[in-house]
Amino acid sequence: MSELVTGEAVALELRPAKLPSRALAVVIDLIVAFTVYIVVTMGIVASTASLDDAAAAAVAVATFVLVLVGVPIAVETLSHGRSLGKLACGLRVVRDDGGPIRFRHALVRGAVGVVEILMTLGVVACIASLVSERGRRLGDVFAGTLVVRERVPAGPARFVPPPPPWLVGRFAGLDLSGVPDGLWLAVRSYLTRMGQLDPQVGWAMAERLAGDLAACTGAPAPREVPPAAYLAAVVHERQSRDAQRAFGGGAVGVAPVGASPVGGPGPVYPGAGAPVGQPVRPAVAAAPPTLDVAPARPREDAGPGTGFVPPA
Template identity: 35%
Template sequence: MSAVVGSIHQDEILTGEAVALDVQPLGLMMRALGAVIDMLIGYAIIIGAFAALFASGVDASVFAIIQISVIVLAFVVVPTAVETITRGRSVGKLVVGGRIVRSDGGTTGFRHAFIRALIGVLEIYMTFGGLAFLVGAFTPRSQRLGDLVSGAYCERTRTPQVPEHVLVLPPALTGWAQLADAGRLPVRLSRRITQFLAQSANLMPGARARIAQELAAEAAQWVSPVPPVDAETFLRAVAVVRREREARALDIQSERVNTLLGSVR
């Protein structure tokens, strides 16, 4: 018995059911921007607390204790609480569109948030983000030291919307489509035509025309009659005809299955 081995990309997560999930980690620069925002919030908490303490005239011996408590609160307690409650989000991550998740793609908890916040005191606040940026630059998912220790990384939550690509039959070829024989087109050639039509708008004019001519020359051997139009219009018409006829064949097959099931019942 032969085993089928599939390659897993570094941006894919293999679940317990052996399903590869395509997840995109947040880039290093976006992570740095989010960290700067969170760092400024932490510093703002400390400055505001110290200003209130100075204004209240607290005794010097008590001020030292409160000072340490404020630093721990701003740098460890608040980030841990925020990430735990929001399940991996913070103000900076909301701005840049990121979320902290486990290495297997699951939701993080208190342990992950606490470890990240604790180590973040060193690599973010004490080094002004320099250590975190240096470590993130040499890890595949832009993970900082706290991420590596806690077993987490920052997942991208905002993905660009994929434009819907709908092929439409040119009106001048409506009559041709009713008589054309394009059902015997090889699967590989059909796939290449579909990929070309989906990406043709991004190609240079010269390459676009050349590839269209090559594909049209191959498709012309399997299509009869060949309409007197340019190569790309011909390919578009062939793709539409094949799509509609395959959809019609699936509908007919579904109707037959339903009829058989109805007769058995």
């Protein structure tokens, strides 16, 4: 699996942000945060003038933690990785596999950022970004995140194709918590490029990825399901769960099932028309209806919208 998680998968799908743009975004965020902190502090000092020194010190510490630590964490969580400085510089914080961050990612980045940005004036963060291959500071390393560029030169759009309709919802009970982010990135990279690969090479890669995915989930891949279709179905299931956690509803932002993102016919998976190892039978045209067939009658106990049953 290590050979499949290559640099091209990161360079094409996740473009890491450079140190100057990240530093500019941090400076903008700090200017805004300290401006808000000064205004809030002046208001609190004016309203708590009658407190003793211990109470005033406690209020000052609470204000510092709330404004300079809590507010940035809340902003990154609610905006899915885009603070005011990152929005101005065209950056976003994402997970290692390209998915949106959640509260725990923002919490780890904010907690470590107090030490490597606020207390050391950004020296530790700059050194860590220069040493890291993808420009990650310590907060990104511990949180499993990456700052990427959003405003990049336009290129051919790559979509993760939807799974076959008969596989949607089949893996709803699968435990995906043990799948590492690197494997998700490799699967996404394969699905977006499987049409460009040699059929034999693509099949071998799909079998290898399906085996790694099955080993991480603890459930073997079904033998009757082609490996590429199995990968697409599991990725679709993970996207649906992420959308439900992020938006609290259905699978928001997931490509429609059975439809191509660009409006054309759906993707064709190798061997998806029949179980693996069996030939695909040609479709038989349906015979035209005869005149002596009784019309369909509604079910007597069916409510509105139930439909019809075949004639006797």
